[in-house]
Amino acid sequence: xxxxxxxxxxxxxxxxxxxxxxxxxxxxxxxxxxxxxxxxxxxxxxxxxxxxxxxxxxxxxxxxxxxxxxxxxxxxxxxxxxxxxxxxxxxxxxxxxxxxxxxxxxxxxxxxxxxxxxxxxxxxxxxxxxxxxxxxxxxxxxxxxxxxxxxxxxxxxxxxxxxxxxxxxxxxxxxxxxxxxxxxxxxxxxxxxxxxxxxxxxxxxxxxxxxxxxxxxxxxxxxxxxxxxxxxxxxxxxxxxxxxxxxxxxxxxxxxxxxxxxxxxxxxxxxxxxxxxxxxxxxxxxxxxxxxxxxxxxxxxxxxxxxxxxxxxxxxxxxxxxxxxxxxxxxxxxxxxxxxxxxxxxxxxxxxxxxxxxxxxxxxxxxxxxxxxxxxxxxxxxxxxxxxxxxxxxxxxxxxxxxxxxxxxxxxxxxx
Amino acid sequence: xxxxxxxxxxxxxxxxxxxxxxxxxxxxxxxxxxxxxxxxxxxxxxxxxxxxxxxxxxxxxxxxxxxxxxxxxxxxxxxxxxxxxxxxxxxxxxxxxxxxxxxxxxxxxxxxxxxxxxxxxxxxxxxxxxxxxxxxxxxxxxxxxxxxxxxxxxxxxxxxxxxxxxxxxxxxxxxxxxxxxxxxxxxxxxxxxxxxxxxxxxxxxxxxxxxxxxxxxxxxxxxxxxxxxxxxxxxxxxxxxxxxxxxxxxxxxxxxxxxxxxxxxxxxxxxxxxxxxxxxxxxxxxxxxxxxxxxxxxxxxxxxxxxxxxxxxxxxxxxxxxxxxxxxxxxxxxxxxxxxxxxxxxxxxxxxxxxxxxxxxxxxxxxxxxxxxxxxxxxxxxxxxxxxxxxxxxxxxxxxxxxxxxxxxxxxxxxx
Numbered sequence: 027x028x029x030x031x032x033x034x035x036x037x038x039x040x041x042x043x044x045x046x047x048x049x050x051x052x053x054x055x056x057x058x059x060x061x062x063x064x065x066x067x068x069x070x071x072x073x074x075x076x077x078x079x080x081x082x083x084x085x086x087x088x089x090x091x092x093x094x095x096x097x098x099x100x101x102x103x104x105x106x107x108x109x110x111x112x113x114x115x116x117x118x119x120x121x122x123x124x125x126x127x128x129x130x131x132x133x134x135x136x137x138x139x140x141x142x143x144x145x146x147x148x149x150x151x152x153x154x155x156x157x158x159x160x161x162x163x164x165x166x167x168x169x170x171x172x173x174x175x176x177x178x179x180x181x182x183x184x185x186x187x188x189x190x191x192x193x194x195x196x197x198x199x200x201x202x203x204x205x206x207x208x209x210x211x212x213x214x215x216x217x218x219x220x221x222x223x224x225x226x227x228x229x230x231x232x233x234x235x236x237x238x239x240x241x242x243x244x245x246x247x248x249x250x251x252x253x254x255x256x257x258x259x260x261x262x263x264x265x266x267x268x269x270x271x272x273x274x275x276x277x278x279x280x281x282x283x284x285x286x287x288x289x290x291x292x293x294x295x296x297x298x299x300x301x302x303x304x305x306x307x308x309x310x311x312x313x314x315x316x317x318x319x320x321x322x323x324x325x326x327x328x329x330x331x332x333x334x335x336x337x338x339x340x341x342x343x344x345x346x347x348x349x350x351x352x353x354x355x356x357x358x359x360x361x362x363x364x365x366x367x368x369x370x371x372x373x374x375x376x377x378x379x380x381x382x383x384x385x386x387x388x389x390x391x392x393x394x395x396x397x398x399x400x401x402x403x404x405x406x407x408x409x410x411x412x413x414x415x416x417x418x419x420x421x422x423x424x425x426x427x428x429x430x431x432x433x434x435x436x437x438x439x440x441x442x
Numbered sequence: 443x444x445x446x447x448x449x450x451x452x453x454x455x456x457x458x459x460x461x462x463x464x465x466x467x468x469x470x471x472x473x474x475x476x477x478x479x480x481x482x483x484x485x486x487x488x489x490x491x492x493x494x495x496x497x498x499x500x501x502x503x504x505x506x507x508x509x510x511x512x513x514x515x516x517x518x519x520x521x522x523x524x525x526x527x528x529x530x531x532x533x534x535x536x537x538x539x540x541x542x543x544x545x546x547x548x549x550x551x552x553x554x555x556x557x558x559x560x561x562x563x564x565x566x567x568x569x570x571x572x573x574x575x576x577x578x579x580x581x582x583x584x585x586x587x588x589x590x591x592x593x594x595x596x597x598x599x600x601x602x603x604x605x606x607x608x609x610x611x612x613x614x615x616x617x618x619x620x621x622x623x624x625x626x627x628x629x630x631x632x633x634x635x636x637x638x639x640x641x642x643x644x645x646x647x648x649x650x651x652x653x654x655x656x657x658x659x660x661x662x663x664x665x666x667x668x669x670x671x672x673x674x675x676x677x678x679x680x681x682x683x684x685x686x687x688x689x690x691x692x693x694x695x696x697x698x699x700x701x702x703x704x705x706x707x708x709x710x711x712x713x714x715x716x717x718x719x720x721x722x723x724x725x726x727x728x729x730x731x732x733x734x735x736x737x738x739x740x741x742x743x744x745x746x747x748x749x750x751x752x753x754x755x756x757x758x759x760x761x762x763x764x765x766x767x768x769x770x771x772x773x774x775x776x777x778x779x780x781x782x783x784x785x786x787x788x789x790x791x792x793x794x795x796x797x798x799x800x801x802x803x804x805x806x807x808x809x810x811x812x813x814x815x816x817x818x819x820x821x822x823x824x825x826x827x828x829x830x831x832x833x834x835x836x837x838x839x840x841x842x843x844x845x846x847x848x849x850x851x852x853x854x855x856x857x858x
Contacts, residue, residue: 097567101571104646235516
């Protein structure tokens, strides 16, 4: 694992080797909300507190009622368990430290054969264990955080990573688009939490598989290294204006995890499918962003504040503005994901057709069609819940059985 | 929650109130393999050991190689984490004791309104959090184990359950049918483990949601109570000859969990869709069972051994024979699930048509068609793995991207 500052263009980002500085997780805006008075406020404290205990009638507004928070925090619970399991050891696993709840396994390495075949095999295993997307990148020290943040010390601690772990398996979990459609809301925040919860358990199972073959595996979520450049290098998508990776399968509606390993597997190549060109003409996210945190101009190496990485020319989000809005509304936002034209159900033929069109010189037409369709309109949280004022049960639930059995399922007869 | 021994017919089982005796989990065949010399053997010890550490080249047979075990144990890892987390407190959560990793929540109960609407709402939440099937039953003390098994004490310990928790939410997770198709194999055992791992995390999140609303929730997997009668009472399926619940959506290819709660929700009614009549003429499972553990006659109240429940007339499996075979092959079996004619992908129109036919007087034709189709033939484990001898990559993997993007995804150009 070597630093390669001479790469002029990498991961969709242009790196200036003379100015590039690796990022410290201490400087991410979430950690700064603990130690940096420029970010910390009563609102940020209330924000974090709200994830630990559902507020009672915090707001009367749609999407911010108690049930919305109850679901959001329940969805986070799977990830929270692991984040809190080793707090006594100053570890916040999945967010500040790698996941570590793995069983010991054999030291004897299984011969994996051809690296390309081994990669295909690993991807099938990962999909079987619940990964929605899987790609493989070469480890790259540039994206490794220089330091972790320690809550106990309220400062930096080391972020060791063995350079022998030269492969990074990037796993993407699609988020629930019916929840994201209600953004901004506490209800939409359930999609975020659920993405993390699914990611954690899937990363742990894939890592245990690798260990069972005799190799090493360090599963990481938001901790340890930047996920975005790895997801791009692993061929899972292209970098978007909103600072998120846009995948062909789920647009930007994806959460990423990554596993550092010495399993001898072939790496994937980055992909291009017209995102850079589309983001160049589209302003859906920057126009809709409630905190004006997304740039509407060309990629730039200007820094908003210490939470941006130095020496990289790219679209860069103003994390202080973004997180400031989260603290104000008391939940994460996701408006940029909702309005992004790539956030659409690609299992539908119509949307696959749109994706093809978006990669051609008719991308302005694709954009016009997207705007005209109303796809990105915010759905009222009340419409998500099945028991709205009119007591209507949504179609999805009513048809839970009839879709597969169409009337053959009757109520019990003589035996009940 | 009261004992109702006067129910003559319940949960698809005929109960004899004069002879009915509640079951003790100490007597289940897995626990007996620890304390009962009639079940315990070097093979059963090796069986359990194999789940803790992948064996190296235990067998050369297809489906029992190291990769197969590596995947099986990785799939179990999600459930194993919770099973082992509180071993120091003599708890084996999810298998002998309820899951307990839940956050405290508000004591103030949210008014849930109409119980039918509250039930619909809960089901939508459960589906969103990852439940494949959800139903609600009334708590029934008959299905509560009289005792739990304590590994530390190598004997019984109490199994308390507050009778105020009068609702049981039953959650079903579909298992991976491509793995089950290779049964019997260690590879097929990955489907079992994965079902449990998904169930655990989903049960915990749903329970946390209920607690966030101010109510109580006790998530249970194989522990605390019998799952089969609850799944039937909750309307998720009918009882089958192989002793499993057959659902209209996934046949018997499902694992169940259950949450005891005081959330005021309406209960579901049991369903009938021709399973009892089909199992009456079908012998697919009893003919295929490698240990002849499944009865080929009519439902009966005869007991094979102490691992059967007393005073119930039903198809009863011989647990000693069944588990004896698992120990012999060093993995769980699942042949009865593979061969059951209801194990088919109901998202396909052809299979939904078959399900409709199976519930009519033409069920013999349905059975004949199933046998003739070769649907239940065992798939070689080598064909499951993408890198078989010929190095062929299965279609599923090759088309991972092209299905949605059909050629628009090229390799990176100038930026890479």
